[in-house]
Amino acid sequence: MMTDRPLSILLVGDYANDARLGSSKVAHKLREELRALGHHCDALFSDQIGPRPAGRQIRQLVSPILPGRAIGRALVARPYDVVDAASAEGLWFGVQRRLGAHRGTAFVCRSNGLEHLNYQHLL
Numbered sequence: 001m002m003t004d005r006p007l008s009i010l011l012v013g014d015y016a017n018d019a020r021l022g023s024s025k026v027a028h029k030l031r032e033e034l035r036a037l038g039h040h041c042d043a044l045f046s047d048q049i050g051p052r053p054a055g056r057q058i059r060q061l062v063s064p065i066l067p068g069r070a071i072g073r074a075l076v077a078r079p080y081d082v083v084d085a086a087s088a089e090g091l092w093f094g095v096q097r098r099l100g101a102h103r104g105t106a107f108v109c110r111s112n113g114l115e116h117l118n119y120q121h122l123l
Contacts, residue, residue: 008040012067013086018043044070068092084108
């Protein structure tokens, strides 16, 4: 999407809102850089996505559903030009877009590169 105006961007990642931690550090730094370029940039972390279920394995099972609902709530509150979701967090938003919803919002599904290592560890 090429534009001369500032973009409104929503970053989504189901991890702690702590700029010192691995994956969340990526979102914090990206948001900082996008804002420095003049764009409006918000981020949804675990606390905004939903506190439950809190258990890690159960949360990973429902991970695509919770962020999808949180993205929907965010889009009602404010229109975003871009939704950038980390890994599975973007699944339901991507499905909704594929079915015709949110046509005016570009979708980026990003991987921080650790998912395959996590999967191997779980096996």
